[in-house]
Amino acid sequence: MANIITRRGFLAGTAGIGAGLSLGVNGALAQAQGPLGVGFIYVGPVGDHGWSFTHDVGRKHLEQTLGAKVKTTFVENVAEGPDAERVIRQLATSGNGLIFTTSFGFMNPTERVARQFPNLKFEHATGYKSAPNLATYNARFxxxxxxxxxxxxxxxxxxxxxxxxxxxxxxxxxxxxxxxxxxxxxxxxxxxxxxxxxxxxxxxxxxxxxxxxxxxxxxxxxxxxxxxxxxxxxxxxxxxxxxxxxxxxxxxxxxxxxxxxDDWADYYVSRAQAALDGSWKTHSVWYGMKEGMVxxxxxxxxxxxxxxxxxxxxxxxxxxxxxxxxxxxxxxxxxxxxxxxxxxxxxxxxxxxxxxxxxxxx
Known part of the structure; x- marks a missing residue:
């Protein structure tokens, strides 16, 4: 079951984000007690019939494949800039152990939030910055x-x-x-x-x-x-x-x-499964037609x-x-x-x- 949260609703909840910061840092403990929380942030609406739509198709496939093992949340229509950092941070303090940020302009905000939450796992699409808890993935369009x-x-x-x-x-x-x-x-x-x-x-x-x-x-x-x-x-x-x-x-x-x-479905399943079984590691991958991502x-x-x-x-x-x-x-x-x-x-x-x-x- 997915949580669908609007950008406005998400940002309204950031007023008390400082108090929740420690909860996000200790998110791994929360994940051990229930399904893996997986958050997604989209630059456009899921109804764009293009980029954000296909990422959301991948999210739905993740839910269908792993079932009760995961609980997903997505936030759509997030502008690249200050809004993005606030939304990513809110995802980090809301029980998500794995967060996918799906636009190039989310790269720097994702890197900053990942540094604040070293026990959580972040993945950024189309960028080039990585860290021990921040992976990057892209398709050879x-x-x-x-x-x-x-x-x-x-x-x-x-x-x-x-x-x-x-x-x-x-x-x-x-x-x-x-x-x-x-x-x-x-x-x-x-x-x-x-x-x-x-x-x-x-x-x-x-x-x-x-x-x-x-x-x-x-x-x-x-x-x-x-x-x-x-x-x-x-x-x-x-x-x-x-x-x-x-x-x-x-x-x-x-x-x-x-x-x-763009077919992100198998990638999202494999990375969530890796987070569940403890085998997740940072990487930088660029897949194309050979791997079925394009x-x-x-x-x-x-x-x-x-x-x-x-x-x-x-x-x-x-x-x-x-x-x-x-x-x-x-x-x-x-x-x-x-x-x-x-x-x-x-x-x-x-x-x-x-x-x-x-x-x-x-």
Missing amino acids: YEGRAVIGTIAGHVSKSGIAGYVGSVPIPEVVMGINAFTLAARKVNPNFTTRVVWVNSWYDPGKEADAAKALLDQRADVLSQHTDSPAPLQQAEARGAFGFGQANDMKAFAPKAQLTAIV KIAPYGPGVTDAARAAAEQVKADIISGKSHPFMGPIKDNKGVERVPAGKTLTDEELNKMDWYVEGVQA
Whole structure:
């Protein structure tokens, strides 16, 4: 059974947080006397049908799999900033022994709270800071971008894709680049035009960005934002698009070519089980299609036979290790060679990516 707590209700309870601090530090004792409390904090609503939705699907799977061994709580719509730290601290003082914080901007608040509660376990998605009681986990979304970029290269008639960007951090830039590199392997003249909305979830801004891109002759839309609004605009205009984090076909049955699906379910079960049996240890993992954390949704009616075959080949080659989306030669959008032939960007280099590949207009 889950506790569903609003951000407002959670923050109202922080007035007496100092008195409860020692309870959180000794949370391990409380956990030994009952089910493991597992807390989740989401940057958007669970009804976004994208990022936060898929994390909540994972939480529900955790409950279904481990049953009475766990009791979960989630807080949705938490802004990245001071609110996040207060909510994470409140989760720590509310009987949770394991806490998952699921957005990049929660990284520093999670690190600070983890230092205050050394006997509790914290896990942060998409970040890079860790500690003995703070683990990090991420999905190789860029692998999925290579698959959908391949499809875009085959399907687009204008050779122009529109990309609705959230915030320009390396993870998002990486996805734009992987998408464009894959499309240009099919059509060397392919270009990707990016509009930034500076938000993970804002359907109004996402829709406006999609309209602007469609007005610029983009006939395929991709996105790193969490609502189905861009896809809905593609559907209304007779264009194509891709679902983000979740299969969004219900919102655009004709427009959706496929979707990159984030699957956190098995990871959440394995980490909660480790906390229960005492084997939990900090780590930093980055899983992709090979491990099943990144999946490709069924293809829509707009995917041609040639696009389907090419996409399946790209997917198989990434899973087998035969190819990598960032295998050289690669030039940036100013014509400078960034990756020579025969070389592949390392994980460290990918996580610092702050440049665009050839063909990106941003």
